[in-house]
Amino acid sequence: MKLGIVGLGRMGGNIARRLMRGGHEVVVHDLSSDAVDAVAKDGAIPAASVEDMAGLLGEPAVFWIMLPAGAITQSMVERISDLAKPGAVIIDGGNSFYKDDIRRARELADKGIDYVDVGTSGGVWGLERGYCMMIGGKTSVVETLDPIFRTLAPGLGEIPRTPGRDGKPTADERAELGYIHAGPPGAGHFVKMVHNGIEYGLMQAYAEGFDILAGKGSEKLPDDERFDLNLTDIAEVWRRGSVISSWLLDLSATALAQDGKLNGFSGSVADSGEGHWTIEAAMEQATPAHVLSAALYARYRSRVDNTFGDKLLSAMRYGFGGHVEIPQ
Amino acid sequence: MKLGIVGLGRMGGNIARRLMRGGHEVVVHDLSSDAVDAVAKDGAIPAASVEDMAGLLGEPAVFWIMLPAGAITQSMVERISDLAKPGAVIIDGGNSFYKDDIRRARELADKGIDYVDVGTSGGVWGLERGYCMMIGGKTSVVETLDPIFRTLAPGLGEIPRTPGRDGKPTADERAELGYIHAGPPGAGHFVKMVHNGIEYGLMQAYAEGFDILAGKGSEKLPDDERFDLNLTDIAEVWRRGSVISSWLLDLSATALAQDGKLNGFSGSVADSGEGHWTIEAAMEQATPAHVLSAALYARYRSRVDNTFGDKLLSAMRYGFGGHVEIPQ
């Protein structure tokens, strides 16, 4: 198929490359002409603007937007919807809030334009491993775009098949190839959002576990209860036959193999919107999400020194017990 | 009654004074002779050592230990049990772990010595307000000591009586005076331990609420959603007719009245053992205690900069997404 990709950052550029390797024709645009040139060198058709891209794509045009979620993506959706003809498709491959997708799909439908949201996991590894995709949109449109998704997805590869899936009439073959049509507009990003919420929880579970391991050398403990544990080897051994093996553990093992103290990192941990939105979704359904919110809060906390609330605790302790803070 | 008090710190000295005001005869000892002199000046009989105290008390001797929990209290219990005669009573008024009480009571019973554990709340305010006490021990012994507890307790005072308590045959009158016989040895400190666990939870609830209020001025929010809130006035108004009025809020209001920024505090918050033990007790009973453990962890976190776990989160993020830490 032929499609245009707007936004050639870490993800967009590699998506373009993987599509070209799969035989698709890709028109690319980015604010940075260097980014455009780099992908063009690998065979993409450069576009100087989205208007230019629209011209190069012909009809029906398919636009894949791969930009930071929020205002930037929103304004690009609007800009493309102004110049696109009825029958065009706008794909948002970023991490948009799923309610924005629902709204956009409704607004674009009035203009005869289809909107598809694709939650994409795989990070910087997607070019080689393929992208795991969760897709929201009208069934007919998602089916038309299938060749694109099939190319981007990892495919069956060497991952063992899930016992008992085979032959189930309800099982969608696409899931085994690494992509699903999750539901109507918004459903793709909703599933991806929960995916990221889970990701935060998994990461924090490992983080707390390694914190406890690291602390076991503490001088406050009795001598025979202190262990000088080799975290690099522990991460490695857990990769091999343990119940908690995972790709995140593989990445941890890689980082710890380089430096068992992780001295290159300060530990100030960013969060993108999905963790926050996952908690909102949980609250809208009255679903407890202790672990997922604790994981999110741990990131917030990693980015500040003491909070006002901490000071208030000290002030109360001083108030009722005359406790003076001990310098730590 | 006549009793000896060992340990004349913030709590012990005032307990001695309140008892003397109530007409009791008090023999006092402390490692610091200054502390002994200060209480002796108010009428107590000074003892140069616990041996000296034993002599001054006669029989049956009642010892009230008011020392830091753990090894110091344990060694004093042992020292007194070596010199006390059968029929003596050892009261531990500190914050001992209730399982230590159970063990001590069993050990002392072999020597004919009774052991009573008294959990005491009221902090530095107890001299004036009286002490809220939770008592564990044999019924006959607790009854013998009743004059002491009655003096130390706040009494009915001006606190409104609980509707519906009156005349209930099951209601123990002592509870309304501010002390209870909770059960056998250990029960006093157990109830006090849970009291402190709750205290941590309450404090953290206020701390988080005020954190959110304080953050509402953040420049990251849209202008009309930013509020420049007066936290001093908010704490004050909540004292007056709101559902969340409490003594801890009173203390918060006092601290905020002095300095709405609480600049005198760093926010490095200590914890004594009770929070930890409360969680252990919860786990032994398979009782969820999300709030109480979160409150404890917030204190731990207030005392460190970034954790190893935080660094591991950053390392994973770098691993899957090439995310570089942003200086905050």
Add this chain to the structure above:
Amino acid sequence: MKLGIVGLGRMGGNIARRLMRGGHEVVVHDLSSDAVDAVAKDGAIPAASVEDMAGLLGEPAVFWIMLPAGAITQSMVERISDLAKPGAVIIDGGNSFYKDDIRRARELADKGIDYVDVGTSGGVWGLERGYCMMIGGKTSVVETLDPIFRTLAPGLGEIPRTPGRDGKPTADERAELGYIHAGPPGAGHFVKMVHNGIEYGLMQAYAEGFDILAGKGSEKLPDDERFDLNLTDIAEVWRRGSVISSWLLDLSATALAQDGKLNGFSGSVADSGEGHWTIEAAMEQATPAHVLSAALYARYRSRVDNTFGDKLLSAMRYGFGGHVEIPQ
């Protein structure tokens, strides 16, 4: 002053009464004519409709809406704004979401109508104790309405004054009377929202503590570590001189005095929007709120049997360990 009150439920009716006792003239309306009659019997002027009320109020009219937050309040604000003259004031005394207040104030400003949001705490006790109020709105309007707030507020009463507040030039005298002008529109409900968030946290801290006390009789514990604790007396004694005394504890003591097993309650706990919104506000500011969200989730969890997630845990355990569920 003269004002109209729309909505005569548990709160509205008593607000009307307290205002009349304070000498204000009150026009009342409710869908239920019984509710109107009941308040009219106490001296209020009945209105058959809001249109009728507008006529009875004259100009500038002051409307106090006391209805369930959400669609019902929103539609009443719209209805009144359609019939009110410029210069009128609409007060929302319910528990609206503060962002709705911000929006409404902006919309009504275009019509020359002022909007004031009043967060009100005090529940069914407000008629006697007075209402603790947190007010958002334009300064001039809040000052004009001051006689109303002064009447509704508890006043200084017998609550001891906060040490160190007196004479501070920055301290607003109104806070000591039980109401504050928190800031522009929305600020009143924002502070009330956080108040309720804290309330959830405080309640859950007590709930977990009493759970641990209740469980201490468990047959799974060694005999000398089992205590048969009297929860009624424990709640009572904590009211008297302890660090955790509070109004919520008073209420707990009252309930436990009636029935120490609380058999009249199933434990299915509702939540209104404020807990949810408090977490949203925390997330918008990247403020950790472990305790407040855990408290909210505990309510969600109290309303369901096992979750799908619980089943997934069982399924995984079966998968890796062949663990079969044990009937509990």
Add this chain to the structure above:
Amino acid sequence: MKLGIVGLGRMGGNIARRLMRGGHEVVVHDLSSDAVDAVAKDGAIPAASVEDMAGLLGEPAVFWIMLPAGAITQSMVERISDLAKPGAVIIDGGNSFYKDDIRRARELADKGIDYVDVGTSGGVWGLERGYCMMIGGKTSVVETLDPIFRTLAPGLGEIPRTPGRDGKPTADERAELGYIHAGPPGAGHFVKMVHNGIEYGLMQAYAEGFDILAGKGSEKLPDDERFDLNLTDIAEVWRRGSVISSWLLDLSATALAQDGKLNGFSGSVADSGEGHWTIEAAMEQATPAHVLSAALYARYRSRVDNTFGDKLLSAMRYGFGGHVEIPQ
């Protein structure tokens, strides 16, 4: 090597089999003679008692105990230590509390017996996949036993090697084969304990995520925000290239492939001691562990209907607001 295995349950029997496949000579004993017969049929030497086993093993004897942690394992350790000769080795391959290991190693050292603790992950899959092992004990003893561990471990297999590990002089080759010598006695079970703590956290993260996905069909949501998601396909697609792929996810996908509703499970989730001990270890080091404790509490909560604390919440709500419980 020649060794004895006491306890032929789900784990012990397969450990015996894997050792025999690796050429080791295995003497086996179990209270159930059926269990002994089953393994003997596969080539093991049956022992009628541990005394019998000791005779069959000769000297120096190596005993591998694979029994439920706690009193049963403790009493077997004592029994073997009474009959074993100096130079013998007792291996505890179960899930003992690491402080018990430390104590046992000290006690057995007096008798000239070595004690080795082996934390074993891999569950029912270990026979085929191999066992991931974390070993605590004296270096010389662990080295002597190396042939056993090497046979039981998964070996390099097809798991990709961790980039950057290769050639590091600090990297222990054994970690890549699937076992580590973590440190002195206790260290093996300590690392395994934290492993299980992490396992709980990971599982709960998935559980909450799937709960949120499952709830998205809720009738309380607006129509266009409701999704009828296929959880079976979502679990499958996340296995393929996503950041959250893991073995636990593989198991989830398998379970969901059989029944997307998991109707065969009630969701009453057991916990063994490790989650609890992990939290204790965290508290002893003052390390926050929000996620790991939340995961543990979720299991506790899955096993009860409403708690006493829930009822107390209802009672307070009734107290301040007259809120009556709504049947859910």
